[in-house]
Amino acid sequence: xxxxxxxxxxxxxxxxxxxxxxxxxxxxxxxxxxxxxxxxxxxxxxxxxxxxxxxxxxxxxxxxxxxxxxxxxxxxxxxxxxxxxxxxxxxxxxxxxxxxxxxxxxxxxxxxxxxxxxxxxxxxxxxxxxxxxxxxxxxxxxxxxxxxxxxxxxxxxxxxxxxxxxxxxxxxxxxxxxxxxxxxxxxxxxxxxxxxxxxxxxxxxxxxxxxxxxxxxxxxxxxxxxxxxxxxxxxxxxxxxxxxxxxxxxxxxxxxxxxxxxxxxxxxxxxxxxxxxxxxxxxxxxxxxxxxxxxxxxxxxxxxxxxxxxxxxxxxxxxxxxxxxxxxxxxxxxxxxxxxxxxxxxxxxxxxxxxxxxxxxxxxxxxxxxxxxxxxxxxxxxxxxxxxxxxxxxxxxxxxxxxxxxxxxxxxxxxxxxxxxxxxxxxxxxxxxxxxxxxxxxxxxxxxxxxxxxxxxxxxxxxxxxxxxxxxxxxxxxxxxxxxxxxxxxxxxxxxxxxxxxxxxxxxxxxxxxxxxxxxxxxxxxxxxxxxxxxxxxxxxxxxxxxxxxxxxxxxxxxxxxxxxxxxxxxxxxxxxxxxxxxxxxxxxxxxxxxxxxxxxxxxxxxxxxxxxxxxxxxxxxxxxxxxxxxxxxxxxxxxxxx
Amino acid sequence: xxxxxxxxxxxxxxxxxxxxxxxxxxxxxxxxxxxxxxxxxxxxxxxxxxxxxxxxxxxxxxxxxxxxxxxxxxxxxxxxxxxxxxxxxxxxxxxxxxxxxxxx
Numbered sequence: 113x114x115x116x117x118x119x120x121x122x123x124x125x126x127x128x129x130x131x132x133x134x135x136x137x138x139x140x141x142x143x144x145x146x147x148x149x150x151x152x153x154x155x156x157x158x159x160x161x162x163x164x165x166x167x168x169x170x171x172x173x174x175x176x177x178x179x180x181x182x183x184x185x186x187x188x189x190x191x192x193x194x195x196x197x198x199x200x201x202x203x204x205x206x207x208x209x210x211x212x213x214x215x216x217x218x219x220x221x222x223x224x225x226x227x228x229x230x231x232x233x234x235x236x237x238x239x240x241x242x243x244x245x246x247x248x249x250x251x252x253x254x255x256x257x258x259x260x261x262x263x264x265x266x267x268x269x270x271x272x273x274x275x276x277x278x279x280x281x282x283x284x285x286x287x288x289x290x291x292x293x294x295x296x297x298x299x300x301x302x303x304x305x306x307x308x309x310x311x312x313x314x315x316x317x318x319x320x321x322x323x324x325x326x327x328x329x330x331x332x333x334x335x336x337x338x339x340x341x342x343x344x345x346x347x348x349x350x351x352x353x354x355x356x357x358x359x360x361x362x363x364x365x366x367x368x369x370x371x372x373x374x375x376x377x378x379x380x381x382x383x384x385x386x387x388x389x390x391x392x393x394x395x396x397x398x399x400x401x402x403x404x405x406x407x408x409x410x411x412x413x414x415x416x417x418x419x420x421x422x423x424x425x426x427x428x429x430x431x432x433x434x435x436x437x438x439x440x441x442x443x444x445x446x447x448x449x450x451x452x453x454x455x456x457x458x459x460x461x462x463x464x465x466x467x468x469x470x471x472x473x474x475x476x477x478x479x480x481x482x483x484x485x486x487x488x489x490x491x492x493x494x495x496x497x498x499x500x501x502x503x504x505x506x507x508x509x510x511x512x513x514x515x516x517x518x519x520x521x522x523x524x525x526x527x528x529x530x531x532x533x534x535x536x537x538x539x540x541x542x543x544x545x546x547x548x549x550x551x552x553x554x555x556x557x558x559x560x561x562x563x564x565x566x567x568x569x570x571x572x573x574x575x576x577x578x579x580x581x582x583x584x585x586x587x588x589x590x591x592x593x594x595x596x597x598x599x600x601x602x603x604x605x606x607x608x609x610x611x612x613x614x615x616x617x618x619x620x621x622x623x624x625x626x627x628x629x630x631x632x633x634x635x636x637x638x639x640x641x642x643x644x645x646x647x648x649x650x651x652x653x654x655x656x657x658x659x660x661x662x663x664x665x666x667x668x669x670x671x672x673x674x675x676x677x678x679x680x681x682x683x684x685x686x687x688x689x690x691x692x693x694x695x696x697x698x699x700x701x702x703x704x705x706x707x708x709x710x711x712x713x714x715x716x717x718x719x720x721x722x723x724x725x726x727x728x729x730x731x732x733x734x735x736x737x738x739x740x741x742x743x744x745x746x747x748x749x750x751x752x753x754x755x
Numbered sequence: 756x757x758x759x760x761x762x763x764x765x766x767x768x769x770x771x772x773x774x775x776x777x778x779x780x781x782x783x784x785x786x787x788x789x790x791x792x793x794x795x796x797x798x799x800x801x802x803x804x805x806x807x808x809x810x811x812x813x814x815x816x817x818x819x820x821x822x823x824x825x826x827x828x829x830x831x832x833x834x835x836x837x838x839x840x841x842x843x844x845x846x847x848x849x850x851x852x853x854x855x856x857x858x859x
Contacts, residue, residue, distance in 0.1 A: 729855070730854075730855035730856060730857050731851065731852065731855055732851045732854075733779070733780055733781075733783075733788075733851060736779060736780065737780055740776070740780075
């Protein structure tokens with residue numbers, strides 16, 4: 113116990129409100145469920161901010177290096193000396209940063225939902241699920257043990273499943289929640305195997321010990337894991353790749369991204385919380401947490417880089433063609449997470465080389481604010497027009513001034529226009545890529561132009577394009593509880609970039625001096641502005657130019673619109689190949705051979721007993737006759753055979 | 756008067772035994788079946804007494820055995836009649852064919 117013990121309250125408060133609302137919410141305090149959940153989150157946010165203040169400004173730094181502080185540790189299961197599953201709280205720059213981000217965004221979503229979900233039948237259940245999610249996510253970020261992170265990881269998956277399937281009477285929502293759960297669960301299988309590989313070789317499950325043992329080149333643990341190989345690739349790389357597979361599943365990286373767009377079936381505030389700011393960056397956080405180990409394997413880093421880069425690029429292209437506003441945002445999330453991933457991939461442990469790590473975390477930080485703002489803004493829009501489709505929108509800027517302004521700010525931020533938040537973080541990422549790998553830099557640069565283009569396509573289609581055609585009564589922008597988060601997040605989307613992030617969060621805890629290099633910034637900003645200009649030209653007023661361009665691109669446009677047929681490919685693999693070639697023969701074998709054997713035995717027994725059951729006639733005299741016959745037979749045997 | 760040879764007595768007891776056996780297998784009335792069982796037991800009694808008299812004239816073992824069998828036959832009759840009465844109460848019949856529920 114130390115003076116950080118109060119941090120235990122941070123995950124416990126949402127858990128308590130989950131239990132309270134989940135068990136009694138629907139019956140006893142239906143009306144106050146939202147306020148109760150929000151109040152507990154407010155307390156959590158305040159605690160998180162206090163923790164951050166204390167950590168970053170008072171206790172964290174020892175001789176200029178941010179230390180890992182174990183605030184609380186409790187051994188839950190002990191397998192062998194040194195191998196145990198612990199429940200604990202670790203404080204280091206990234207976990208403290210994530211605590212603030214998660215609790216803050218969650219608070220905003222709680223407040224927004226007060227208005228957005230008003231009048232829902234299962235209002236209390238909704239808040240219970242939100243609390244459960246927040247608890248799991250907070251537990252995930254403070255994990256001291258790789259198994260603790262895995263457990264919370266699965267809890268996050270479950271609560272995401274519950275929230276995506278919140279409208280369980282809608283078949284598409286049910287399908288989406290199942291898809292999200294199965295895809296991420298499949299990825300988590302890899303994660304679990306990765307955990308087992310790493311911990312088997314390192315003989316520990318504790319993060320700090322794991323990192324220490326697997327990064328020291330002379331240690332026997334490191335020797336054993338890096339010299340053993342499987343299929344020509346070292347076991348270290350295999351383990352890291354499998355752990356990354358879990359991260360890629362949660363973070364919707366190609367080719368495990370297919371669940372994210374469908375997950376938009378959930379309530380929009382949920383998308384803001386889970387699928388924009390918190391759960392989807394869990395993969396990035398995981399890689400960052402294990403980054404010292406990742407940095408020892410060149411191949412694993414390359415995997416992270418190229419998967420991230422490809423996801424960023426392909427998602428940006430798909431986002432340009434989608435018409436459902438939440439799907440555009442989903443693909444944009446995937447693209448931005450791709451940025452964070454490849455930024456980690458191009459980083460090295462420590463010093464100037466660790467710029468990518470810092471950039472990735474910085475982008476995670478700023479992205480959480482502007483992306484949740486975008487989702488909440490789109491939630492307000494959907495609340496207004498009762499549709500997700502762009503064609504039902506347009507001209508809303510007069511009807512929803514606050515949403516309009518905050519959405520514009522978020523778009524500028526994500527497009528990387530100075531001085532908005534996204535500019536600074538994207539700058540660091542591109543700079544890190546530029547110093548390490550020019551190809552990655554070029555693709556990243558192009559993607560940032562695409563980002564600006566599709567975000568402003570979205571913006572113009574919602575707020576400009578044509579005259580608003582909402583007739584008669586409408587309920588305006590919504591309640592104060594819906595506007596307030598938009599305003600707060602809007603302000604943060606402007607100022608978050610000015611946080612001297614590199615002083616706080618770096619790969620080795622030593623503050624890194626960064627400065628904005630104007631000559632370098634010119635190109636990304638130019639790309640961003642070009643994207644905006646193109647979007648303005650095409651979409652500011654409704655015209656037939658976009659359709660003409662789409663037509664001239666023909667198959668390419670259609671492929672992007674159909675998300676490059678990746679869903680269809682999965683369906684082909686699962687339905688046609690696995691189902692027909694493995695599933696059906698296996699089912700046939702089960703039905704005819706396994707069951708057949710058992711059924712045959714039963715049928716044979718029944719047949720024989722049918723044949724001989726007449727003996728049990730129930731007639732006393734025939735029994736006596738058999739008995740007598742038996743005696744005679746015995747007598748005959750003794751007399752003639754027993755000699 | 757010449758003594759009766761043992762084979763005559765054995766013939767009587769064998770005849771009695773098979774009459775009893777026949778009755779047990781063919782009669783449906785439980786009282787008659789009970790009587791048939793008594794016949795079988797009595798044929799055994801005759802055997803015991805006969806062998807005692809002809810083989811071991813100075814001893815009484817066979818006679819004691821037949822006394823025991825008579826006792827047991829009395830007890831058996833009591834139990835059997837109790838069963839028959841209960842059967843009659845539940846089935847309103849003492850025909851063994853009517854009490855065939857305990858079959859397959």
